[in-house]
Amino acid sequence: MTQPHTILLFGITRDLVGQNRVAVQLPANSRVADLMTTLHEQYPALAGIQSILVAVNSEYADTDQLLNPSDEIALIPPVSGG
Amino acid sequence: MIFLTQDPIDFNAAYQHIQAGEAGAINFFFGVVRNNTQEKSVELLDYEAYGPMAVREMQKIADEACRRWPVLKYIIIHRTGTLYIGDMAVLIGVSTPHRGDSFEATRYIIDTIKQTVPIWKKERFNDGDVWVNATP
Numbered sequence: 429m430t431q432p433h434t435i436l437l438f439g440i441t442r443d444l445v446g447q448n449r450v451a452v453q454l455p456a457n458s459r460v461a462d463l464m465t466t467l468h469e470q471y472p473a474l475a476g477i478q479s480i481l482v483a484v485n486s487e488y489a490d491t492d493q494l495l496n497p498s499d500e501i502a503l504i505p506p507v508s509g510g
Numbered sequence: 511m512i513f514l515t516q517d518p519i520d521f522n523a524a525y526q527h528i529q530a531g532e533a534g535a536i537n538f539f540f541g542v543v544r545n546n547t548q549e550k551s552v553e554l555l556d557y558e559a560y561g562p563m564a565v566r567e568m569q570k571i572a573d574e575a576c577r578r579w580p581v582l583k584y585i586i587i588h589r590t591g592t593l594y595i596g597d598m599a600v601l602i603g604v605s606t607p608h609r610g611d612s613f614e615a616t617r618y619i620i621d622t623i624k625q626t627v628p629i630w631k632k633e634r635f636n637d638g639d640v641w642v643n644a645t646p
Contacts, residue, residue: 439630440641477644504628505644507626508643509623509631510541
């Protein structure tokens with residue numbers, strides 16, 4: 429039984445995938461690390477980015493954080509503001 | 511005050527905002543678009559932000575600056591969209607009773623913005639474009 433999650437993409441991750449958001453099916457009780465494994469399988473181009481962080485509901489998330497379908501999830505490639 | 515904007519940054523309005531009667535020092539930092547990087551000529555920069563999270567992260571940085579230094583008022587403005595050489599990309603202003611604290615607080619804010627705030631810039635050269643910091 430999988431659940432749909434929407435992932436927002438920015439910067440180079442959006443360019444590599446070619447979309448500003450993707451839908452991913454994950455088993456219930458999946459964690460951030462599971463999401464990244466699935467994304468790397470579905471979008472191998474993302475593996476070229478060394479350090480992608482994940483934000484859940486606008487906060488940086490640890491790899492063991494649980495994900496809910498209602499969460500707003502975003503990939504955060506290395507930042508370069510300023 | 512903290513916000514993102516697609517419009518040119520209004521320095522005079524920012525200055526008005528951080529004036530305070532107790533302030534003996536007002537320090538500003540402007541980040542501007544430079545015409546080169548690693549000896550390559552830059553034509554323009556495209557800035558993109560994860561808006562709600564970017565504002566939240568900048569608020570955390572400002573709150574920490576207020577804990578560390580006696581900040582009276584502050585303002586942080588970051589632009590998004592396409593910027594050209596010489597355009598102001600970021601403005602940080604801090605007022606404090608004495609000058610040393612305003613220098614230190616301003617530097618802390620810009621240095622930390624560059625580390626944690628989800629804003630990205632893409633440099634456009636005459637032979638293509640590159641997301642800054644994105645690839646080894």
